Amino acid sequence: MVRILGIDPGSHKTGWGIIDAEGTRFRYVASGTITAKGKELAKRLVLIADDLDLIIGQHQPNVGAIESVFHAKNSQSALKLGHARGVALLSMSRAGLEIGEYSPTQIKQALTGAGRAQKEQVAQMVQLLLGHGGPFGLDESDGLAIAMCHGRFSGSPARKFLAAKMLEKAP
Amino acid sequence: MVRILGIDPGSHKTGWGIIDAEGTRFRYVASGTITAKGKELAKRLVLIADDLDLIIGQHQPNVGAIESVFHAKNSQSALKLGHARGVALLSMSRAGLEIGEYSPTQIKQALTGAGRAQKEQVAQMVQLLLGHGGPFGLDESDGLAIAMCHGRFSGSPARKFLAAKMLEKAP
Numbered sequence: 001m002v003r004i005l006g007i008d009p010g011s012h013k014t015g016w017g018i019i020d021a022e023g024t025r026f027r028y029v030a031s032g033t034i035t036a037k038g039k040e041l042a043k044r045l046v047l048i049a050d051d052l053d054l055i056i057g058q059h060q061p062n063v064g065a066i067e068s069v070f071h072a073k074n075s076q077s078a079l080k081l082g083h084a085r086g087v088a089l090l091s092m093s094r095a096g097l098e099i100g101e102y103s104p105t106q107i108k109q110a111l112t113g114a115g116r117a118q119k120e121q122v123a124q125m126v127q128l129l130l131g132h133g134g135p136f137g138l139d140e141s142d143g144l145a146i147a148m149c150h151g152r153f154s155g156s157p158a159r160k161f162l163a164a165k166m167l168e169k170a171p
Numbered sequence: 172m173v174r175i176l177g178i179d180p181g182s183h184k185t186g187w188g189i190i191d192a193e194g195t196r197f198r199y200v201a202s203g204t205i206t207a208k209g210k211e212l213a214k215r216l217v218l219i220a221d222d223l224d225l226i227i228g229q230h231q232p233n234v235g236a237i238e239s240v241f242h243a244k245n246s247q248s249a250l251k252l253g254h255a256r257g258v259a260l261l262s263m264s265r266a267g268l269e270i271g272e273y274s275p276t277q278i279k280q281a282l283t284g285a286g287r288a289q290k291e292q293v294a295q296m297v298q299l300l301l302g303h304g305g306p307f308g309l310d311e312s313d314g315l316a317i318a319m320c321h322g323r324f325s326g327s328p329a330r331k332f333l334a335a336k337m338l339e340k341a342p
Contacts, residue, residue: 075242082253099213
């Protein structure tokens with residue numbers, strides 16, 4: 001069994017989800033959204049880091065997972081996202097977690113079988129695959145989806161092979 | 172007297188400089204470059220954060236200063252810079268430092284009187300104003316320049332007024 005922490009970072013809202021993965025089965029552990037209020041970015045980053053440290057300490061995940069980012073609307077939004085993402089990577093890495101990075105297409109593919117699935121479809125599959133009705137906030141659901149993507153792609157060699165095949169076929 | 176830590180963050184090289192500012196006089200305290208090696212960004216961020224925490228603990232600055240970023244070459248470089256900048260802001264804010272942010276034009280203006288000064292000119296003024304021959308690495312020198320910019324702009328109301336006037340005239 002492996003306990004996975006998935007994080008969907010943002011400088012205002014950071015979604016997170018923790019699942020236990022055993023073979024092909026997932027079990028819901030915990031999830032939430034860190035809402036960082038206030039004008040000052042530096043103080044919001046402290047809130048995010050402190051909360052993530054607390055969550056990691058409380059639930060003791062074995063590995064971390066986060067979305068890889070290749071595109072952003074513009075350099076300003078990339079910069080802001082980078083701040084929150086850097087802090088999330090720091091919290092995970094300082095806790096000794098190996099970190100898996102997955103593209104949005106990989107995450108959608110892992111959960112729905114289609115790399116271009118709608119956000120709502122992914123959210124629905126999160127609930128279905130975890131057998132947990134939520135309701136989850138959007139960022140929270142994304143955090144869980146990223147954790148589940150890691151669970152699906154980081155398993156046995158056979159599953160890794162299948163996952164790679166799935167990705168080849170992904171649009 | 173105020174002890175100022177200036178940081179020029181980067182995901183590979185992070186320059187830092189600490190000065191004591193008293194009235195219009197600056198005294199060199201310490202400076203350096205944190206070189207974060209390795210392929211994995213998350214581990215490089217831990218190196219940067221750990222070193223900054225150590226430096227802050229050792230030299231006990233009262234305030235922090237960092238360059239504000241409005242433009243980046245592209246969203247990929249903005250994202251990378253954002254990771255390192257987020258970690259630098261986190262270290263300073265966690266240590267309770269108030270943080271001043273200054274544009275590249277403000278920093279050049281504060282040190283040379285010209286907002287469009289060349290990098291070499293800024294580096295020369297850092298040495299001259301600190302009465303310290305260095306030699307400083309480029310990022311290290313930028314860290315010191317940012318600290319000195321804060322010293323110049325955050326002083327008495329009269330100096331603040333003068334600084335504002337200087338900026339009005341800046342190109």
